[in-house]
Every structure is written in structure tokens, then in C-alpha cells.
Amino acid sequence: MHKDDAVMAVSSPRGAAWYVIQCRANQNFRAQENLENQGFTCFQPRLCVEKLRAGRRRRCHEPLFPGYLFIQLHEQGQSWHAIRSTRGVQKLVAFGDRPVAVPDSVVDSLKLNSENAANDGAPAIRPGDRLRIESGPFANLEAVFQRFAGEERVVVLMNMLHKQHALTLALKDVQKI
Structure with a gap:
């Protein structure tokens, strides 16, 4: 038996352990789909x-670890050949010639945070949203979001001297209230 034909599992209460797979470039989703199709x-x-x-501006979901995914393997000696092909x-990510299991607590924590992020219905900044300016000469003042000005800048409306003024600020310098 070749050294990587069997995966050494760490004992787990469920009889399975989590491991990390390195995917080919830009093929995370393909690898996941094909592995899940194999059970x-x-x-x-x-x-x-x-x-x-x-x-x-659109919200989209991207892999937290591009190029990697977690796989749960049951029992000692499960064939790596089906996964490798x-x-x-x-x-399979390994240290030396031995794949190392990721603690269940790490994967459980990532799952919990991933679910919370997916259920977070907080919309992106929209026209009319109130913002707080975090830095610069107008720090700690409030403004109203008007529109994006490119990828890294925003136009906000601010009341000064009984009149609304449009200001262009760096996106990193404002925080939604």
C-alpha cells in the first residue's frame, strides 16, 4: 500500500476527522461538487x-480560503486514491508524508460564523443611509450617503451652514450608523 493511499484519521467522537484539500487554480467549487457527488x-x-x-456595488460570496476546502473522512484507512483523482x-494538505486532521472545533466555529454571515441581512450602503465620518477634518460628524464615486470613494451629503454640501470621501473613512 502506498503511503498516501490511506489517510490516518485522528480519533473523533463521530469516527471521522476533517482534513484540508488543496484545489487546482480556480476550481474550488468544481472540486467540492465532484467530491460531494462521490459521497x-x-x-x-x-x-x-x-x-x-x-x-x-453587489454583494457576493467568495471562498474564505481560496484554493482550499475541508473534507470529512471516516475511519482509518479510507482510500485517498478516489479523492486524489x-x-x-x-x-491533500500534509506535513511530511502524513495528512494532519483539523480539530472539529475549528471547523464547527467556521461553520457557525459562515452561517451567521449568510443570515446577516445587512444590506450594502444605499442612498439615504446615515453614515459617520471616521477620520479627516469632518471626523465624528454625520452625513447621508448619496452615491459611490468609483470603487474606493463615496459622495455624501452633509449639512453645513444651513445648506447641504456634497463631499467626496474615501470609503474606508465612513461607517454606516
């Missing part, structure tokens, strides 16, 4: 990010 349990934590596409999979 493996996989987990790929995702992060909700805002991206500018076609001039509009799966489309999208490059290798």
Missing part, C-alpha cells in the same frame, strides 16, 4: 464581500 462531506467557508460590477483536486 464525501465537504465544507468551504465563504465570505460575503462587496464588489463593483458594471458600475454597481477527483477533478479539481490537487492534493
